Amino acid sequence: QVQLVESGGGLVQAGGSLRLSCAASGRTFNGYTMGWFRQAPGKEREFVAAIRWGVGSTHYADSVKGRFTISRDNAVNMVYLQMNSLKPDDTAVYSCAADLVLGRLTTATPRAEFWGQGTQVTVSS
Numbered sequence: 001q002v003q004l005v006e007s008g009g010g011l012v013q014a015g016g017s018l019r020l021s022c023a024a025s026g027r028t029f030n031g032y033t034m035g036w037f038r039q040a041p042g043k044e045r046e047f048v049a050a051i052r053w054g055v056g057s058t059h060y061a062d063s064v065k066g067r068f069t070i071s072r073d074n075a076v077n078m079v080y081l082q083m084n085s086l087k088p089d090d091t092a093v094y095s096c097a098a099d100l101v102l103g104r105l106t107t108a109t110p111r112a113e114f115w116g117q118g119t120q121v122t123v124s125s
Contacts, residue, residue, distance in 0.1 A: 002026035002114050004096050009119030016123070017084045022096035022116060024077040029053075029098055034072055034079040035105040035112065038092035038121075048094070049081060050105050059106060063089075086123045093118040 008020040020036070035050035049070040050059045058070055069082040079096055097105060097112035104111045 004098065004114055004116035006094065006096055006116045006119040009094060009121045011122045011124065012086055014087055014123055014125050016086050017082070018086065018121060020081040020083065020094055020096075020119060020121075022079040022081075024079070024096075024098065024114075029077055030074070032098045032100055032113075033102045033105060034070075035097045035099070035110075036070060036079075036081045036094060037097060037105075037110060038090075038094045039118075040092040043092075045095075045110065047106050047110055050102060051079065052102060059102070083121070086121075088123045088125045090121060091123050092121060094121050095119075 003025050005023045012018055031053050033050055033052045036048040037045050038048050039045040047061055051070045051072050067085045072079045095118040096116045098114040099112040
């Protein structure tokens, strides 16, 4: 059974940092692009960041560029999202996802083969 399990969410003050982790299991994720998404109350799910297999090229939403960093450790099937300079607008449930096609993650209506359940991030002002 394929599972993506996020951890590391919590409550942090504006300007603070958090590191999210996503543990992937149940199959090999060789070749998969891994992504992070977020959904705030009353809003659509939005793309945050993605990292491709192999060369590990990264892609970010404009709203998080320069503040968030995505990385992956293929040896242990882990994906991370380092979030710095957090703002109240970053408050959301953050989920990780996996798909063979980067474009399916970065499209306005993201479609991924596998999704995690999410972890809550709350940034207080």
